[in-house]
Amino acid sequence: MVILDGKKISQEIKKEIAETVKSIIAAGKPAPHLAAILAGNDGASETYVGHKEKDCHEVGFRSTVLRFPDSISQKELLSEIVRLNSDNEITGLIVQLPLPGHISEREVIEAINPDKDVDGFHPENVGRMVMGLPAFVSATPYGIIELMKRYSIETSGKNCVILGRSNIVGRPMANLLSQKAYPGDCTITVCHSKSKNIKGICAEADIIVAALGVPEFLSADMVKEGAVVIDVGITRVKADNKSGFRLVGDVKFDEVSAKASFITPVPGGVGPMTRVALLKNTLKSYELKGR
Amino acid sequence: MVILDGKKISQEIKKEIAETVKSIIAAGKPAPHLAAILAGNDGASETYVGHKEKDCHEVGFRSTVLRFPDSISQKELLSEIVRLNSDNEITGLIVQLPLPGHISEREVIEAINPDKDVDGFHPENVGRMVMGLPAFVSATPYGIIELMKRYSIETSGKNCVILGRSNIVGRPMANLLSQKAYPGDCTITVCHSKSKNIKGICAEADIIVAALGVPEFLSADMVKEGAVVIDVGITRVKADNKSGFRLVGDVKFDEVSAKASFITPVPGGVGPMTRVALLKNTLKSYELKGR
Numbered sequence: 001m002v003i004l005d006g007k008k009i010s011q012e013i014k015k016e017i018a019e020t021v022k023s024i025i026a027a028g029k030p031a032p033h034l035a036a037i038l039a040g041n042d043g044a045s046e047t048y049v050g051h052k053e054k055d056c057h058e059v060g061f062r063s064t065v066l067r068f069p070d071s072i073s074q075k076e077l078l079s080e081i082v083r084l085n086s087d088n089e090i091t092g093l094i095v096q097l098p099l100p101g102h103i104s105e106r107e108v109i110e111a112i113n114p115d116k117d118v119d120g121f122h123p124e125n126v127g128r129m130v131m132g133l134p135a136f137v138s139a140t141p142y143g144i145i146e147l148m149k150r151y152s153i154e155t156s157g158k159n160c161v162i163l164g165r166s167n168i169v170g171r172p173m174a175n176l177l178s179q180k181a182y183p184g185d186c187t188i189t190v191c192h193s194k195s196k197n198i199k200g201i202c203a204e205a206d207i208i209v210a211a212l213g214v215p216e217f218l219s220a221d222m223v224k225e226g227a228v229v230i231d232v233g234i235t236r237v238k239a240d241n242k243s244g245f246r247l248v249g250d251v252k253f254d255e256v257s258a259k260a261s262f263i264t265p266v267p268g269g270v271g272p273m274t275r276v277a278l279l280k281n282t283l284k285s286y287e288l289k290g291r
Numbered sequence: 292m293v294i295l296d297g298k299k300i301s302q303e304i305k306k307e308i309a310e311t312v313k314s315i316i317a318a319g320k321p322a323p324h325l326a327a328i329l330a331g332n333d334g335a336s337e338t339y340v341g342h343k344e345k346d347c348h349e350v351g352f353r354s355t356v357l358r359f360p361d362s363i364s365q366k367e368l369l370s371e372i373v374r375l376n377s378d379n380e381i382t383g384l385i386v387q388l389p390l391p392g393h394i395s396e397r398e399v400i401e402a403i404n405p406d407k408d409v410d411g412f413h414p415e416n417v418g419r420m421v422m423g424l425p426a427f428v429s430a431t432p433y434g435i436i437e438l439m440k441r442y443s444i445e446t447s448g449k450n451c452v453i454l455g456r457s458n459i460v461g462r463p464m465a466n467l468l469s470q471k472a473y474p475g476d477c478t479i480t481v482c483h484s485k486s487k488n489i490k491g492i493c494a495e496a497d498i499i500v501a502a503l504g505v506p507e508f509l510s511a512d513m514v515k516e517g518a519v520v521i522d523v524g525i526t527r528v529k530a531d532n533k534s535g536f537r538l539v540g541d542v543k544f545d546e547v548s549a550k551a552s553f554i555t556p557v558p559g560g561v562g563p564m565t566r567v568a569l570l571k572n573t574l575k576s577y578e579l580k581g582r
Contacts, residue, residue, distance in 0.1 A: 106424070123418030123426075130421050130466070131414060131458050133397070157485045165469050167422050174465070175421070178456050178481045187486040190469050194448045195478040 001257055002151065004230070004264040006143070009150050010272035014059050017279050021060035024286075032091040032286040033062040034118070034278075035084055039077065039103070040070040045096045052094075055275055061282060064090075074103045078111050085113040091289070092118030092282040115289065118281035126167075130175045136281050141172040143273030144209070144230055146280070148183045153207075153228055153262060160186035161202050163218070163250065164211035169232050173209050198222075210250035220255035229256055229263040232270050292548055293442065295521070295555040297434070300441050301563035305350050308570050312351035315577075323382040323577040324353035325409070325569075326375055330368065330394070331361040336387045343385075346566055352573060355381075365394045369402050376404040382580070383409035383573040406580065409572035417458075421466045427572050432463040434564030435500070435521055437571070439474045444498075444519055444553060451477035452493050454509070454541065455502035460523050464500050489513075501541035511546035520547055520554040523561050 021031055034056050038049050049065055056063035066080065077099075084093050093116040099105050109117075114124040120138035128135035137145070148155065160177050164170035170190060177186040186207065191198050202208055202222040210218050211232035223229065233250030249266030257263045264270055312322055325347050329340050340356055347354035357371065368390075375384050384407040390396050400408075405415040411429035419426035428436070439446065451468050455461035461481060468477040477498065482489050493499055493513040501509050502523035514520065524541030540557030548554045555561055 123422060123424065124415045125418065126421055127414030127416065127418030130417055130462060133414065135414075157487050159487075165471075171421060171466070171469075174469075174481075175462070178462075178465075178483070180456075180483075180485075185483075185485040187480065187482050187492070189478065189480040190465075191478050192469070192471075192476075194471075194476040196448050196450075201478070 001260055002262045004147055004151055004262050004269055006147055006264060006269040006271065006273040009147055010276040013276045017059040017283055020283060031060055031062050032282050033089055034092045034282045035064045035066060035090045037066050037095045039068040039072050040100050049096050051275060052278060055279055059279055070100050077103060077108060081111045085116060090116065091286045092116055094119045116285060118278060118285050129172060132179050138168055138172060139274045139277040140169050140232060140270060141176055143277035144173065144270060145176055145183055146277065147273045151262060153183065155183040156185040158186050158206035159204055160188045160207040161205035162188060162190045162209045165190055165192040166211065169211040212250050214250055215248040216252045218251040218256060220252065220259055223256050223259050225259050226261045229260045230270065231264045231266050234266055234271060292551055293553045295438055295442055295553050295560055297438055297555060297560040297562065297564040300438055301567040304567045308350040308574055311574060322351055322353050323573050324380055325383045325573045326355045326357060326381045328357050328386045330359040330363050331391045340387050342566060343569060346570055350570055361391050368394060368399060372402045376407060381407065382577045383407055385410045407576060409569060409576055420463060423470050429459055429463060430565045430568040431460050431523060431561065432467055434568035435464065435561055436467055436474055437568065438564050442553060444474065446474040447476040449477050449497035450495055451479045451498040452496035453479060453481045453500045456481055456483045457502065460502040503541050505541055506539040507543045509542040509547060511543065511550055514547050514550050516550050517552045520551045521561065522555045522557050525557055525562060
């Protein structure tokens with residue numbers, strides 16, 4: 001059994017990006033620049049944006065966080081996005097979700113120039129990804145694909161079961177892994193809350209992507225000997241330790257890892273790959289635009 | 292066994308659309324207007340565009356076919372699209388494919404204003420469809436969904452196997468039937484040329500959508516008693532009759548229909564539904580824009 005070490009791989013990728021940034025700067029060009037909009041003061045959002053700033057700093061990107069009060073109107077926010085869309089100094093633009101309740105997340109995301117939409121949430125990028133065209137793929141699926149690639153996981157002709165149909169994980173994973181590509185060419189099955197016999201379906205799978213958000217959903221009796229298991233879940237559960245909680249995936253790691261050929265740990269698997277995927281998208285946007 | 296009579300249902304829908312158009316005109320407003328661009332003189336394209344004109348005429352839509360020689364440059368074609376995008380008299384705009392070889396179909400399709408893209412081929416519409424947002428769904432999947440609806444086919448929790456992963460049929464069907472919606476909420480499996488054990492996978496399916504383009508691929512031994520079978524294939528094969536050919540679907544109709552609960556015939560199933568779906572999209576575009 002091989003642990004798909006997202007932490008290690010993400011550090012390797014960061015090094016690669018940092019090298020690229022060095023050569024950009026050595027050529028006298030400005031570094032890529034990620035701008036993040038943060039409206040309100042949600043604690044988790046603060047943490048995520050903080051991580052993104054730290055990641056940018058680590059690879060040599062410029063980063064700007066634009067903070068707005070909870071009370072910002074949708075109109076003000078949209079005009080800010082219009083301004084950033086046409087600002088040549090900004091390579092990639094993301095809006096940290098959730099937004100205050102009076103603002104339509106949909107309208108805000110659709111206002112972002114698809115060429116700067118490094119979160120890959122704009123319908124145009126989703127459509128391009130689904131159609132197999134060049135696109136910004138959102139961070140979690142992009143990170144998973146990259147992780148599979150780095151470990152040379154075989155995918156062609158494999159039965160792949162995706163647990164979950166969310167727009168940010170399950171659905172893009174299904175579309176990506178069924179593409180005529182590598183990783184891809186899987187026979188994919190998408191299961192969700194309405195599915196019957198999930199246990200039997202999983203037991204036939206060569207590859208399982210668990211993205212239900214149900215802690216320890218996938219048990220050993222649902223997994224075939226030698227399966228590849230990607231655990232996207234990450235839930236805080238109470239624990240008797242210093243922090244008072246621990247992070248639990250959608251997979252019963254101890255028992256499933258005894259049967260799997262490859263498996264992601266939680267934490268340290270998909271999480272760090274998600275973080276580094278945003279950097280990769282930002283670099284891609286920079287390279288596409290010539291700066 | 293019930294025949295899913297696309298011919299009959301499409302006529303019913305055309306009547307409904309014609310009624311709506313009558314009331315639009317009675318209110319003193321202009322009728323919806325479909326514009327089709329036809330470049331070159333491909334025989335099949337001529338036929339398809341002719342059908343579309345006829346259909347428009349039947350329901351009271353205005354229709355315009357803009358014909359260009361094979362030699363039209365991409366630049367000229369794109370500027371024509373820009374003009375039509377901003378022409379308020381045009382409700383929906385389609386470009387008949389294939390285009391002459393020196394023109395990028397991708398660039399042409401992406402030039403169409405997504406709000407007039409009644410073929411649903413623009414990445415923004417594909418993305419919106421995948422995300423479950425209001426969108427123009429392309430004609431074949433839209434027609435199939437409508438047909439399933441009109442026959443009240445149960446879909447929630449059903450195992451649905453999609454044969455084929457094309458951008459115009461297999462992929463959108465997979466995304467639509469796995470949505471939290473009706474028709475939808477299926478556990479979907481997408482099979483394609485790289486899939487193994489297609490026979491075994493089909494034999495477990497409650498619903499099969501055959502869109503491989505392989506004549507008579509699906510035989511009775513691959514189908515469960517009581518399955519719903521949607522045949523998207525339509526291939527001309529030589530025959531000993533007056534026309535010299537007959538139209539054959541991806542399903543061995545005679546033997547499969549003996550086991551199916553519902554089945555589409557070829558011709559007269561998905562084909563007419565595809566035609567009427569374009570009219571429905573054009574009406575939708577009209578209603579969204581207020582004209």
